[in-house]
Amino acid sequence: MKHLASILIAMLLFSLLPGFAQGGGDKRLILKDGSYQIVTEYQIAGDRVRYKSAERGGQWEELPKDLVDWPATDKWNKEHAPDAMAAAEAAREQAEQNDAAAIDKEEATERAAEKARMPIVSPGLRLPDESGVWVLDTFHGTPELVRLQQSNGDINKNLGHNVLKATINPMGGSKQLIQIDGERSRFQMHVAQPELYVSLDVNDDSVPDDALKVDTHGASSMPKDKNNYSSPNSHYVIVRVQQHRNLRVVAAMNISMLGKVSHSETIVETTSQILPGGHWMKVVPKEPLNFGEYALMEVLSPQEVNLDVWDFGIDPTAPENKNTLSPILQAK
Structure with missing residues (x-):
């Protein structure tokens, strides 16, 4: 014992x-x-x-x-030890939860930024997250977004924002012209004061050589610049173009008056507004547009303009534009 x-x-x-x-x-x-x-x-x-x-x-x-x-x-x-392993597992799970929360926050931020780049311009109708210039038109009571093309550029070539700078030359005379092919634009609006939306942060590398025919005759023009986009500091005016057989013309005399006249039969001033999100500028003519052909011109500075313009017409009797964006009705 x-x-x-x-x-x-x-x-x-x-x-x-x-x-x-x-x-x-x-x-x-x-x-x-x-x-x-x-x-x-x-x-x-x-x-x-x-x-x-x-x-x-x-x-x-x-x-x-x-x-x-x-x-x-x-x-x-x-x-x-069991307690240490449990603590390590709890820490791992917490880290995974934190990572998931961070991812959710990042995704929510991205979704918010995406929505900001696609503001609603009419009930059920958003601007796309794309480059270029769009017009809010109304056809038979239905709002529609129409995408304009610069100059007479082919739709498959020129979807962005080209810049061909030219110095305003008030002494250049009427020989200096911007010429656009065709007597009539293929984009016809059905309202007198259409709302135009210009994208501001586009980076477009595709610049077609045949998008515009320009006869400057002494105006100090610069070659087409790649990677240009519209600046929030740009000013936009609407110019009534002169119609000729198979041709529309913006005279240099009109260009020389840009930004200097308050009233003109050929130049219509606009109001502009940067939309929330900073991707779009809303441009609206200050007065109704009469029946006829027009061009949206970008004034880059008091001395320079963009000779690549966006052409359109005003004709309430015209057929509906092709490839428009229509409102998406929400399910009740």
Whole structure:
């Protein structure tokens, strides 16, 4: 009995020694040579370590205590203890939730920016997230967005915003002309004060060589610049063009008066407004337009204009324009 009591006391003392572990899942005894033993429990008894191998049926085995890298063993077992593992898993889940929240916030920001680039101009009708100039027309009581093309550029070539700069020359005379092919624009509006929307941050590399026929005769013109786009500082006017057989003309005398006249039979001033989101400028003629042919001109500065214009006509009796955008009715 005394011998049995001595064994029980010794085991109790072992349990109080540092490094004793029992149960609670697999642990490791990491050795100084870099290898390790996977154990279910271990005891330190003097200069020996007794352990149950998790790989060999749980039999008690021994090894010298000084072969064990105790700092590495304690560190690994603490990091992989059930509480530590649970904390690590909770931290991982929280990190995933934070990442998901950040992604949701980024997506919400992108959606908001996309909507800002596609403002509503009429119930159920948004501007597209595209470049160029669009006109809000009304055909038989239905609002429609019509995309204008610069000059007489082909629809498959010129969908953006070209800039052909020319210096305003008041002494140039009437010989300096902007010529647009065709007696009549293929874009006919059915309202007297159409709303025009000009994109402001377009970066268009495609500049067709045959988009416009220009006879400057001394006006200081610059070559077509690539990567140009409309600036919020640009000013827009609507010029009534002179119709000839198979040709429409903007005379240089009209160009020389841009920005200098308050009343003119051929130049109609406009009001402009930058829409929320900064992608679109709304341009509206200050007075109703009469039946006829017109061109939207961009005044780049008090001395320069863009000779690539957007042509359109006013004709309430004209057929509906092709490839228009119509309102999308929301389901009730």
